[in-house]
Amino acid sequence: MGQDDPEEDRVIRELIVAVSNLHQMESILTLTRISDGRNRDRRFNLFDLLSEPAQNAFSRAAKTRVLQDGQVVYHQDEPGQEMFRIVSGEIRLFFHHPDGRQLLFTTYKSGECFGLLSFLDGLPSQYGAEAYGEVTLQVLGQRQYQMLRAQHPIFHDAVVELLCRHIRGLTTFVVDARLDDFTQSLARRLLESARLDADGRQVVHQSQAELSLLFGVSRQTINKTLKQFEERGLVEVEYGAVVLTDIKGLRRARRRSMP
Structure with missing residues (x-):
């Protein structure tokens, strides 16, 4: 200095x-x-x-x-x-x-x-x-x-x-x-990382493998939680990306753990 x-x-x-x-x-x-x-x-x-x-x-x-x-x-x-x-x-x-x-x-x-x-x-x-x-x-x-x-x-x-x-x-x-528990942390990450694509969708351009590195958990844990989100209509999982389909629902998941 x-x-x-x-x-x-x-x-x-x-x-x-x-x-x-x-x-x-x-x-x-x-x-x-x-x-x-x-x-x-x-x-x-x-x-x-x-x-x-x-x-x-x-x-x-x-x-x-x-x-x-x-x-x-x-x-x-x-x-x-x-x-x-x-x-x-x-x-x-x-x-x-x-x-x-x-x-x-x-x-x-x-x-x-x-x-x-x-x-x-x-x-x-x-x-x-x-x-x-x-x-x-x-x-x-x-x-x-x-x-x-x-x-x-x-x-x-x-x-x-x-x-x-x-x-x-x-x-x-x-x-x-x-x-936060893991569900809340993942919901937060998705909300904060999403960007508008050419079709006006909110998309996180990260694979499940990359998300597992970000969170320090197994890919299976990421996959399981994303499937829970999909079942609730919060996201759609694509190859190398996650599309956010229910922003309000994800915000609720961010605030409290999902059952």
Whole structure:
């Protein structure tokens, strides 16, 4: 971190510690069954928090990196040397447990930033990141980061805001993990992940195998719960996707466990 403003650096360090502590809680909870599932809708898009001059300065300072499907951005336990903003495509974060289990922890989409915590505190990343489909990234190193902080004070404010949003999201995640059963968690995930398709349907473009990785449960558990939803007319399961047919019913399932 820069030495020009010790108070600002102290605030960021405290935020990093808070988020890191929440990450430790997540690592335990996500091994049981659930994902973060928050519908961010560009909530972690740095550009939403920057002025146009600061956006342009970021784009000039950042390097462009194009990744192919499955290509690794960084490995779990690798020290953070860069922060990333997604120009197009999708990035997935994976957690690998020593016993061999793998969890698809979360996904980041176009406009969103990731890799920020390890980049700021210099500690090893708790998750690995890889491309899902072709991805274009903007990549910022430490020297460019410090330059932007010095030239555009709003950049510092935006980073603090992103960290605060991480804390809020992770706090909600921990509460949901403690209080929701699996049916509620899956209903929430479907509601928050659905997007309109060309036919005007609300569709979640994730296979049952991908959902099982997100929740840390077996594919059979996902299949059983989706069949329960289908029997109640809440969803229709297609190849590699789930179509939401009763939004209000899913919201009721989100609020209480299904019999």
